[in-house]
Amino acid sequence: MIRIEKLTKKFGSTEPVKETDLEIRAGEIFTFIGPSGSGKTTLIRLIDLLEWPTTGKIFFDGIDTGSSEQVRLAIRRRMGMVFQKPAVLNTTVAKNVAFGLKFRGIPEAEAQKKVRGALELVGLPDFTDRKAVTLSGGEMQRVALARAMVTEPEVLLLDEPTANLDPVSADLIEKLIIGINKKFGTTMIMATHDMIQGQRLADRIGVIMDGRLVQTGTADEIFYQPKGRSIARFVGIDAITGGIVVDNTGGHAVIRVGNNCFEALTDIQKGKRAALYIRPEEVTLTPANGLPAKSSVRNQLNGRITKILPYGPFVRISVDCGFILTTIITRRSCSELTLNIGTDVVAGVKATAIHVLPEDDDLPFHQ
């Protein structure tokens, strides 16, 4: 649907988008995730043809979007855009929603019908005559969504659509996004700094760091097999560094870190240095004096709790096993197991839950 080739964008001395190649397929929900200021917004604006690229090309349905302003306008009219901060014009909700139709010269009667349909779609059918500037943030964002959808775009771009909203409104917008994608097959391209949101909504995710698209894949690929330490940190995994592969039999490796040995799956050859990435949810904890752990968990590490941090209904526990292993368990299990700072524990990690990367093969953008 959209093909991006060697795209860059410079503003003066800064370069928010560094050479990027990407193909977005028709009908998918594609999400850019990355920290604030990583260039997601600029990339979305480039795709919506609101900005001219410095170099590189964007093809929409095979059409080169860089040829003329007329072509860009025609293509822009096949897309819809929802901004992070919804801007409404100082008039009624219905007239706000109708702008795209007016610009396209749709006759009044037909426009009114479409506006009603779009407002019903976002659950605001009775808001037609309300003054748009008096709406709440969540309602404004739904109006913005209706306004973008009323022209039946083939591609809908969403730049942090829920970043400024309360959880209930954010949830509603997410449901609408998924609903619209299912109902109309609209291709969705969204930017978010909330990786969990990216995971919830996206068919595919592109991770953007410092202006570069550093990894593209499904949510599972990004969350369990990050391609480098910076990406891992962003998706919530701290690296365990300083490992050495001491044995590797057909991809089944033994990796020594300090005094501990891990069994994990990797192609990294014996003698090479390796870093281990373990999702905190994949680590189980049992008190050291408790029952022997289940045998299916290959890696059993003795350690002592050094930190317990509340994390919503969960707690995030740091265990010192010679290196720091982080785990997330529910608050309830934490109190049932009577875990405290200083408690000796056995941490269990399945061999399949360890993602191994060559140690010095990190991507060139640390932290």
Next chain:
Amino acid sequence: MDDITQGVTEAIHLIVTLDPDVMQIAALSLYISLSATCIAALIGIPLGGIIHFREFPGKRALIILIQTLYSVPTVVVGLILYLLISKSGPLGFLSLLFTPEGMILGQTILILPIMVGLVISALSGVDKSISDTLVALGATGFQKILQIVIEARFAILSAVVLGFGRAIAEVGVAMMIGGNIREFTRVLTTAITLETAMGEFGLSIALGIILLGLALIVVVILNLITSGLSSESQQIIGGPQG
């Protein structure tokens, strides 16, 4: 104090009886200042729009110059225009000196900088995100500009009202270019100057009250027009060309 009460009484009397002299002066004032305001608005709003929406070298300096001209004394405009349109001046052939048309020209020049400057401010007051939203919704360059002007309508109205206020209240141009000729170029402000000089304080106060009353009526009408614009705008921006 007596003069003021007497003035108010006389004003009421003159207005109620529709005194022909006073009505003629008031009508001429309104005609000249409204004409100047309309011409200045017709030039000033598009000009302000062009300056706001175009990027060009010296833009900042131009805006500072325009803002400086807000404070140009009315007599200076009068003097310069006098030199230009007097018999021996380069525009003398137009025979505008001591005519209502000359006064309209003078007042237009006087209030144009305020209008242009305030229109630029009004348009700058519309958030950049509105402009992005309009482009993303598929607006052409023209549709975008028109919609932003409509969005800034209340601030632009202030520019027009202020321009009208300065025009109807000024004496310098009216005196120097008009010459305060009875029943031809005498307007409210020049009449007040004259009557005061002759000791007719009552009549002066009456004329002052009438001037303020006219200003009130004009401002109310302009406000009504602007409110109505919200609904009419929707028809203007449509159209099959799209």
